[in-house]
Each structure stands twice: as C-alpha cells, then as structure tokens.
Amino acid sequence: MNQTIQFFDYHLWANTLVFNHLKELPSEVTYKDVQSVFPSLYDTLSHMYRTDFVWLKTMKGESFDKTLEAVQQLNNENLGRSTEVLEKDYLQVSEEYKTFIQQLDDVNDRITINHPSYGSWSVSYAELLQHVANHGTYHRGNITAILRQLGYKGTPTDYVYYLFELKSRQS
Structure with missing residues (x-):
C-alpha cells in the first residue's frame, strides 16, 4: 500500500476508535462544556468531520463558493444532532474518501486550488491527504x-x- 494512502487509512481507523471509545462512556460526556480548543467533545468531532468534508470536496474539484455553501448547510443541519448521526456522516465521508482515492490514477498528481484569501496554488493529492x-x-x-x-x-x-493492528491482520 502506498505510504500516503496507508497514513490516511490510519486517520480513518483512529477516528473510528475515538467514536467507539465515546460509545463506552456516558452520552452526556460528549456534550459537556470544557475549557479547551473547542467547547466540547462533540464540537471537536464536528470540526474534524467538517474539515474532512471540505478537503474531500476540494480534492474533487469543487469551487470554494460551492464548498462554503455545503459547509453552511452542514452547520445548519448540525444543530441539535447526536453523536450517532455525526458518526454516521463521518463514516459516509470516509467511504467517499476511499472511493475517491481508489479512482485516482496517481496520488502524486497535482491539482490547482483557488482560494479567495490564499490565492491559487498547485498541490498533490498526497499532500492534501497528509494534511x-x-x-x-x-x-x-x-x-x-x-x-x-x-x-x-x-x-x-x-x-x-x-501498524500493530495491520501486522496482526496479516498474520
């Protein structure tokens, strides 16, 4: 497996572990207010999901404006949602990533991204997946x-x- 794709697979694996771990805890823990980077675990997970969503749209060639509209729709839909629904959405975007990656001719191919504040730049899919x-x-x-x-x-x-889990699967 390509190292970039493997590292991205690790990302999906690790997020699944987090969701599974949170299911073992009292449900109110996910929504409890804290003094941290985000005000709750749910807000952190939601941010992670939206970011994964944004970069997938970007890699698929969506315009900044269309992606921003989609994120605003996600934010509106996100009000009052449960961790279970967020996990379902996360699993869906994970499957979309897997499909997208499988369809790439070469993970090192480059795309041009246009952003209103940062301008245009060329970046490889591998670099974005790493990000x-x-x-x-x-x-x-x-x-x-x-x-x-x-x-x-x-x-x-x-x-x-x-890596340990991968090794045990191969044994």
Whole structure:
C-alpha cells in the first residue's frame, strides 16, 4: 500500500476508535462544556468531520463558493444532532474518501486550488491527504485532553497501534 494512502487509512481507523471509545462512556460526556480548543467533545468531532468534508470536496474539484455553501448547510443541519448521526456522516465521508482515492490514477498528481484569501496554488493529492490526517491527529489529541479534563481516559490512537493492528491482520 502506498505510504500516503496507508497514513490516511490510519486517520480513518483512529477516528473510528475515538467514536467507539465515546460509545463506552456516558452520552452526556460528549456534550459537556470544557475549557479547551473547542467547547466540547462533540464540537471537536464536528470540526474534524467538517474539515474532512471540505478537503474531500476540494480534492474533487469543487469551487470554494460551492464548498462554503455545503459547509453552511452542514452547520445548519448540525444543530441539535447526536453523536450517532455525526458518526454516521463521518463514516459516509470516509467511504467517499476511499472511493475517491481508489479512482485516482496517481496520488502524486497535482491539482490547482483557488482560494479567495490564499490565492491559487498547485498541490498533490498526497499532500492534501497528509494534511487531513495530520489535522485529525492534532484534534484526536485535543479529544484525549478533554476526556482527561472530564475524568476519563482516552483511547490509544498512535500510528504505531495502527501498524500493530495491520501486522496482526496479516498474520
């Protein structure tokens, strides 16, 4: 497996672990207000989902304006939603990523992105996938910190645990 694709697969794996871990905790923990990067675990997960959604739209060639409209619609739909619905949406966008990646001729192919504030630039799909995975890693750290603040343990999502699981699947 291409290393970039494997690292992105790790990102999807780790997010699934987080959702599964949260199901083991009292449901109100996800919505509890905290002093952190985001006001709750739910808000952190929602941000992660929206970011994954935005970059997928970007990689598929959607315009900035269309992507912004889609995110605004997500924000409106997100009001009062449950963690279960958010997880379902996350799993759907994960499947869309897998399909998109499988259809790429070469993950190192480049696309041009046009952004009203940052201008136009050429970037490879591999670089964007790496960005999405890194972004997720950062916020999974936030989730662990929030959980500890609330008196709960996080779940191990380090890349090495993913590698151990891959190895055990191959054995």
